[in-house]
Amino acid sequence: MSSPSTELILRELMQDRPEHVVRTALAARNAVLKLAGECSELIYETYCISNAFTFTGKQGQGFIHIATYAKHVNLGFDRGTELEDPEELLQGTGRLIRHIRLNGVSDVKQGEVAKLIHGAVQQGLAMAELKNGRVTASVIVKRRSK
Numbered sequence: 301m302s303s304p305s306t307e308l309i310l311r312e313l314m315q316d317r318p319e320h321v322v323r324t325a326l327a328a329r330n331a332v333l334k335l336a337g338e339c340s341e342l343i344y345e346t347y348c349i350s351n352a353f354t355f356t357g358k359q360g361q362g363f364i365h366i367a368t369y370a371k372h373v374n375l376g377f378d379r380g381t382e383l384e385d386p387e388e389l390l391q392g393t394g395r396l397i398r399h400i401r402l403n404g405v406s407d408v409k410q411g412e413v414a415k416l417i418h419g420a421v422q423q424g425l426a427m428a429e430l431k432n433g434r435v436t437a438s439v440i441v442k443r444r445s446k
Contacts, residue, residue: 306341306439313349313443314368320404325349325368327408328375332364335414336421343441355428357438363424364417373402375413383419387412 307326314322332353333339340357344350349368354361365376377383380390380398389412390398400416402408 306343309441310343310349310351313343313345317368317370321368321371321373324373324402324405324408325351325366327405328366328373328402331408331414332366332417332421335417336364336424339424340438340440343439345441345443353424355424357440361424361427363427364420367399374399375402375408375417377416377420379420379423382423383416385416389413389416 310326310329311322314325317325329341329351333341336353336355338355340354342352342354342359342362344352350365351368352359352362352365354363362378364378367374367376376397376399377390379396380392381394381396383390383398385398389400391400392398400407400413407413
């Protein structure tokens with residue numbers, strides 16, 4: 301599940317964000333890890349803090365991502381247009397990616413959000429199998445040059 305050291309790294313990267321944003325981002329991360337199990341997490345520090353999750357360790361084969369901004373968090377689904385979304389929670393107009401804006405931990409706890417995460421996990425596992433990839437577990441952090 302969630303490594304304490306990885307959570308500490310994320311807290312350090314998000315130190316300039318309000319605590320409710322940090323709590324929301326970490327709750328989203330825990331929800332993904334709970335449903336995904338063994339997977340790789342790629343953490344990027346750019347204009348936002350981004351966590352990308354993949355079963356192969358390859359960014360291009362990610363299934364879900366979390367973007368933590370200054371005032372909110374987006375839970376992104378890399379193949380969101382292919383997910384069943386009866387509650388129409390997913391936003392966006394791109395060819396594949398959709399997201400949900402999370403304004404608090406309570407948003408993460410919605411049953412429909414868990415169903416979407418589960419669907420994205422299944423997509424990720426199928427993609428790894430299709431690419432003859434193996435399920436890997438690792439954490440890679442790429443920080444912005446200061």
